[in-house]
């Protein structure tokens with residue numbers, strides 16, 4: 637695997653679950669950006685948003701996009717907001733193939749119904765917030781990706797299998 641595999645998509649679309657499966661199958665290093673940030677800061681994403689603010693968190697994400705852009709051979713699960721920044725996209729694209737896990741508001745709401753770890757979804761009605769944010773974000777994901785994966789109707793195993801077969805085909 638010459639390039640990085642970069643997974644983008646809305647919160648709760650399955651990036652971490654798919655990323656873990658890909659890294660196991662490919663014996664490649666797995667970078668989960670939120671996880672990396674939480675370990676480095678010794679705080680949860682929720683705490684970082686509350687105590688240091690969203691711009692601080694976005695700055696950390698930006699640093700990681702620079703750090704992991706080159707080198708290849710890694711599986712990277714990004715946070716759902718990474719692609720809003722065009723410099724991040726440029727960096728991730730430079731060393732990676734970008735897969736967009738495209739889900740639906742209904743599936744996301746179902747996946748995240750008992751989850752409280754996404755500060756941006758903790759204000760107001762969750763289903764409304766998901767619909768509104770997905771509408772705002774859709775074009776960022778669509779514009780940056782190389783390949784779109786149907787995350788609304790597929791489980792993480794099938795999504796990982798689809799990405800693996802894409803990689804096998806393109807690296808022939």
Ligand code: S3P
Pocket residue numbers: 645646647648651670681714715716717718753754755756
């Ligand atoms: C965010 C997505 C989250 C996390 C933070 C902000 C976003 O990551 O980075 O809560 O702006 O969409 P996941 O997509 O892994 O949930």
